[in-house]
Amino acid sequence: MKISEFIKQVNTTKDTIRHYEELDLVKPKWINGMRDYSLKDINDFHAIKEMQLIGFTLKDVQEIFNLKRTDGCGSEKLIQGLLNSLEQELESVLKEEQELQHKKNKVTKMMLELNQLM
Structure with missing residues (x-):
């Protein structure tokens, strides 16, 4: 096409x-x-x-596609590379989640304190 x-x-x-x-x-x-x-x-x-x-950069995608082309779609090297990338992305997401939870707790605390002043 x-x-x-x-x-x-x-x-x-x-x-x-x-x-x-x-x-x-x-x-x-x-x-x-x-x-x-x-x-x-x-x-x-x-x-x-x-x-x-899910957070991969185009550079990450290039590396994955290169592995796919050289080693094949189901190769152990490709699968391990994907698993490593996904583990790194999961760590990043978990860190962001903790930061958001911390921020949420601060906002909730401020709201409670302000409500008590009323």
Whole structure:
């Protein structure tokens, strides 16, 4: 499919697709000097977006895709790399959660103190 159809399918912009191509994340085939996007490219795009949603950077995604390409989708090295990345992301989320809980406790305490003044 041409880029116009591809961007409709994945709901993005041409600039985003070109950027992902520059990063070697989306790799359409070339047919008669034109890019031809496939279902694999759509799946890769959705995988990129899903990884970004949980906090991975595009650099992280590049590393994961490179492992996938060199070692295969189910390789132990790829799976271990993903597990390590997910563990780091979980640690970050837990830290943020603790900070938010601390902030929530402070706000609640202030509210209680202010309510007592009324």
